[in-house]
Amino acid sequence: MCRIAGIIDRNRTALEIQTDLSAMCNSMKHGGPDDEGFYIGEELGLGHRRLSIIDLSTAGHQPMFYGNQNLVISYNGEIFNYKELKTELLSLGLTFETATDTEVILAAYQAFGIQSFAKLQGMFAFALHDQMRKQTFLVRDCSGIKPLYYYAAYEKLVFASEVKAFKQTTYLFEENPNWKVCMLAFGHLPEPYTTLDEVNSLKKGYFLQWNHSDSTYQIKPYAVPSPKARVNNETQARENIKQSLTQAVKKHLISDAPIGAFLSGGIDSSLITLLAQQHLDEEAKQQKLNTLSIHFDVPSMSEKPYQDLIQAQAGTNHSEYLVTQKVFNTYLSDTLSAMDQPSTDGINSWFICHFAKQKGLKAVLSGIGADEIFGGYPSFKRMAWVKKLRKTPSFILKFGERFKKSALKRAYYLSYQNTVGDYLFLRGVFSPAEIAKILNLSLVAVDEVLRSLEIGHLPTNQAPALQASWLESNLYMQNQLLKDTDYMSMQHGVEVRVPFLDANLLEEIAAIQQQIKYQKDKPKRLLIDSFKDILPEKIWNRPKMGFTFPFQKWLIHNEYFWTAVNEIENPAVKQHLQHFKKGKLHWSKAMVIHQVFNGFKV
Structure with a gap:
């Protein structure tokens, strides 16, 4: 797991490219503290910061070469089926000099060309330069677990793992004029948009092909999933899930560095923990899984009893950390400055990864993805109402702005009659009229920005539950959970792995x-029933608790937060903050205001 950067510009000298690349990589040193490397070729520069997890030797140094140095790669991620691919490639006569998964990517490309991208299973983003064909490829994994941002214009291509790295170059990247509108609506910036104008996120499951001969590029999907036969037998479905998740956890434990698992005490992290320890026991390694938990001195929000239950059953090497108001106050400014892109979320991820680093771990398993694919959110129930409300005339939906209740105000979004409107009705932070007042814009201007966002198209011909899963996976999980987890974990030099997004498991679930x-x-x-033989009833038969902190109480009493927002003169903002102080406004809205006005530096 690493950080990558690159520049292709025929109008820059090698020294200029090297200087900019060095600055970009230095700004991302936290995500690759173990090594640094550069390749400077004709009009091309690749940079790399390494976090050593597979093959810890210097053989894993990047950028890495292959095929008489005709191929060179800068790669961030893990390929979990690299051993199987390596066996196949060896049978085809390909040779290897290292034990890395990086070299497998290069050899696979040597053997299969761009068709090799679809063979890779894991979490990855990489740049691969083919000197013979005079082409460079940017490639991102099918679930969008690892980030990859790019700027392609005026015969140049600049790319990096973090948006903030672009500002370290001598190029002039302008601020995206619409990012604050998006932030106030979504609570994050939806892909492909960023805080920088024309700096976009590469779409998951796609590759960008840069042609050096004429400085043009194309962006294409590298894999179109083939539909499997439908599984309409529940017993078979449970067995498929059980086998696939068990194998996914096993693959995600591959590591030459210390690895562990987050244990929150919920269904997802409990399952990951139990399956991981079960695998270690079966392998007779006499090895205990490293687990870690956070709990609070606020009894109503503490999941410690459930964490203790799973730890006792699994017998892991467990560490727990108490987060108090004092600890939260000490580190809040650090967590917010660690954000690569503005977000209401991610603070919890910063803390758990902070403790993972203290524990000496370089990789940890997380339960992200289970709610989105197995129906763990309220949206799976509410989506049927969305489908009915879509048929309501727009002028009636717009009346929602006149109500005080947020859920009713958000009905306005459905008047957009598109994916943006559906999602913001379910998960929007501020309504369009509120955004207009906060930013001193017209309602028409806000509508124009939000209505025209290109964030994908919800399949309207599907059942409501499938639509909810699509929205939660492609928007909420993609744009907030995965993005926040990546930059908060890499801030500490810790890799977070997500077995629920394993390619084979997702294929089985889709069927x-x-x-x-x-x-x-x-x-x-369905997930619970698939693992009732190991998952205690006390874990699954209880109210759902999200992985969050006592933010409502702690932010109200946080000096750093109020110092940043007390000077805001905007009347609408002042009113919202007063409501927050009185407990009448959710903390997420207060955090969005903080990020928009003072908390996030573009």
Whole structure:
């Protein structure tokens, strides 16, 4: 797991490219503290910061070469099927000099060309330069777990793992004039947009092909999933899930560096922990899984009893950390400055990764993805209402702005009649009229920005539960959970792995009939039933608690937060903050205001 950067510009000298690349990589040193490397070729520079996890020797140094140095790569991620691919490539006569998964990517490209991208299973973003064909490829994994941002214009291509790295160059990247509108609406910036104008996120499952001969590029998907036969038998569905998740966890434990798992005490992290320790026991390694938990001195928000239950059952090497108001106050400014892009979330990820680093771990397993694919969110119930409300005339939906309740105000978004409107009705932070007042814009201007966002198209011909899963996976998880987890974990030089997004598991889940996969009023029932033999009832038969902190209380009493926002003169903002002080405004809205006005530096 690493950080990468690159520049292709025929109008720059090698020294100019090297200087900019060095500055970009230095700004991302936290994500690759173990090594640094550069390749400077004709009009091309690749940079790399390394976090050593597989093959810890210097053989893993990047950029890495292959094929008489005709191929060179700068790569961030993990390929979990690299051993199987290596066996296949060896049978085809390919040779290897290292034990890295990086070299497998190069050899696979040597053997199969761009078709090799679809063979890779894991979490990755890489730049691969083919000297013979005079082409460079930027490639991102199918679930968008690892980030890759790019700027392509005026015969140059600049790319990096973090948006902030672009500002370290001598190029002049302008601020995206619409980012604050998006932030106030979404609570994050939806892909492909960033805080910098024309700096975009490469779409997951796609590759960008740069042609050096004429400085042109194309962006194409590298894999179109083939539909499997439908599984309409619940017993078979449970068995498929059990086998696939068990294998996914096993693959995600591959590491030559210390690895562990987050244990929150919920269904997802508990399952990951139990399966990981079960694998270690079966391998007779006499090895205990490293687990870590956070709990609070606020009894109503502490999940410690559930964490203790799973730890006792699994017998892991466990560490727990108490986060208090004092600890939160000490580190809040650090967590906010660590954000690569503005977000209401991510603070919890910063803390758990901070403690993972203290524990000496370089990689940890997380339960991200289970709620999105197994129906763990309220949106899976509410989506049927969205489908009905879409048929309401727009002028009636716009009346929602006149109500005080946020849920009713958000009905306005459905008047957009598109994916943006559906998502913001379910998860929007501020309504369009509120955004207009906060930013001193017209309502028409706000509508124009939000209505025209290109964030993908919700399949309207699907059942409501499948639509909810699409929205949660492609928007909420993609733009907030995965993005926040990546930059907060890499801030500490820690890699977070997500077995629930394993390619084989996702394929098996996609093949299950919708009525079996999502059962009304029984969130994640299929996942629970698949593992009832190991998952204690006390874990799954209780109210759901998200992985969050006592933010509502702590932010109200946080001096750093109020120092940053007290000077804001905007009347609408002052009113919102007063409501927050009185407990009448959710903390997420207060945090969005903080990020928009003072907290995030573009």
